Amino acid sequence: MKNVYGDFSKYYDMLGWNLFAGLCAERLKAFFKLRGEKPETVLNLACGTGELEKLLGDKEIKFTGVDASPGMLREARKKCPGARFVKADAAEVRLDNKFDMVLFLFDSANHMCSLSHLNRVFKNARRHLKKGGYFIFDINTPRGLKDWENTQVRHAENYTVITSGVYDEDEMTAEVILEAFIKEGRYYKKTVQLLTEKTYDTSEIIERLAKAGLDKIIVTSFDPSEEIEDAGRLWFVCS
Numbered sequence: 008m009k010n011v012y013g014d015f016s017k018y019y020d021m022l023g024w025n026l027f028a029g030l031c032a033e034r035l036k037a038f039f040k041l042r043g044e045k046p047e048t049v050l051n052l053a054c055g056t057g058e059l060e061k062l063l064g065d066k067e068i069k070f071t072g073v074d075a076s077p078g079m080l081r082e083a084r085k086k087c088p089g090a091r092f093v094k095a096d097a098a099e100v101r102l103d104n105k106f107d108m109v110l111f112l113f114d115s116a117n118h119m120c121s122l123s124h125l126n127r128v129f130k131n132a133r134r135h136l137k138k139g140g141y142f143i144f145d146i147n148t149p150r151g152l153k154d155w156e157n158t159q160v161r162h163a164e165n166y167t168v169i170t171s172g173v174y175d176e177d178e179m180t181a182e183v184i185l186e187a188f189i190k191e192g193r194y195y196k197k198t199v200q201l202l203t204e205k206t207y208d209t210s211e212i213i214e215r216l217a218k219a220g221l222d223k224i225i226v227t228s229f230d231p232s233e234e235i236e237d238a239g240r241l242w243f244v245c246s
């Protein structure tokens with residue numbers, strides 16, 4: 008089981024990577040409104056620092072978060088003491104209960120670097136879903152991961168982050184080197200991490216979902232201004 012963010016779990020929120028959970032929370036709230044009800048229980052696979060639990064967790068929704076990274080879970084437990092967090096691989100975790108909704112958000116599907124690993128997550132999501140429940144996830148498309156092919160430098164008062172990415176079209180895989188210089192007292196601490204994300208053909212994803220028993224599938228572009236064929240990120244709602 009890989010700890011893909013390494014020491015970056017400590018800096019994840021500070022670097023603003025938790026902000027995407029805010030967009031997901033808005034989408035999910037709109038979905039709850041459309042359906043006329045909130046889920047009572049949610050399993051958040053690859054939950055990261057628990058930002059979504061913080062944003063959506065109220066007394067009505069009971070969250071269980073699963074993540075492979077002890078550092079991410081440390082942050083999540085501090086942020087959401089009322090939620091349950093479990094350290095496990097999203098493909099392998101086995102919980103005693105079933106849930107109204109299973110989530111797998113913000114590039115988590117892209118962190119599954121083989122189709123068989125992604126497939127096992129789909130089967131596991133299905134295994135933990137109550138009848139009539141929903142499995143919701145997003146994924147960067149080849150176009151989305153191609154956008155990683157650049158070098159960016161971001162400065163803030165307490166840090167500088169340099170990201171240098173490449174995309175391999177044949178392997179449908181992006182690699183990015185994250186280098187952060189974080190101010191600690193009078194000095195800057197350097198932290199480096201190589202991050203890999205892979206993507207898959209949409210038809211292949213749909214086929215695997217259907218085989219996992221998730222055959223009612225709605226796919227939309229995450230960004231409503233993009234046509235689905237050109238989308239950088241797709242949003243899947245399955246049941």
Ligand SMILES: C[S@@+](CC[C@H](N)C(=O)[O-])C[C@H]1O[C@@H](n2cnc3c(N)ncnc32)[C@H](O)[C@@H]1O
Binds near residue numbers: 076079
């Ligand atoms: C980009 S973060 C997204 C976190 C969170 N879902 C969010 O929306 O902010 C991806 C997360 O996937 C976790 N992860 C990667 N591979 C995993 C695996 N096989 N099983 C469980 N978690 C995994 C990482 O530790 C990280 O917390």
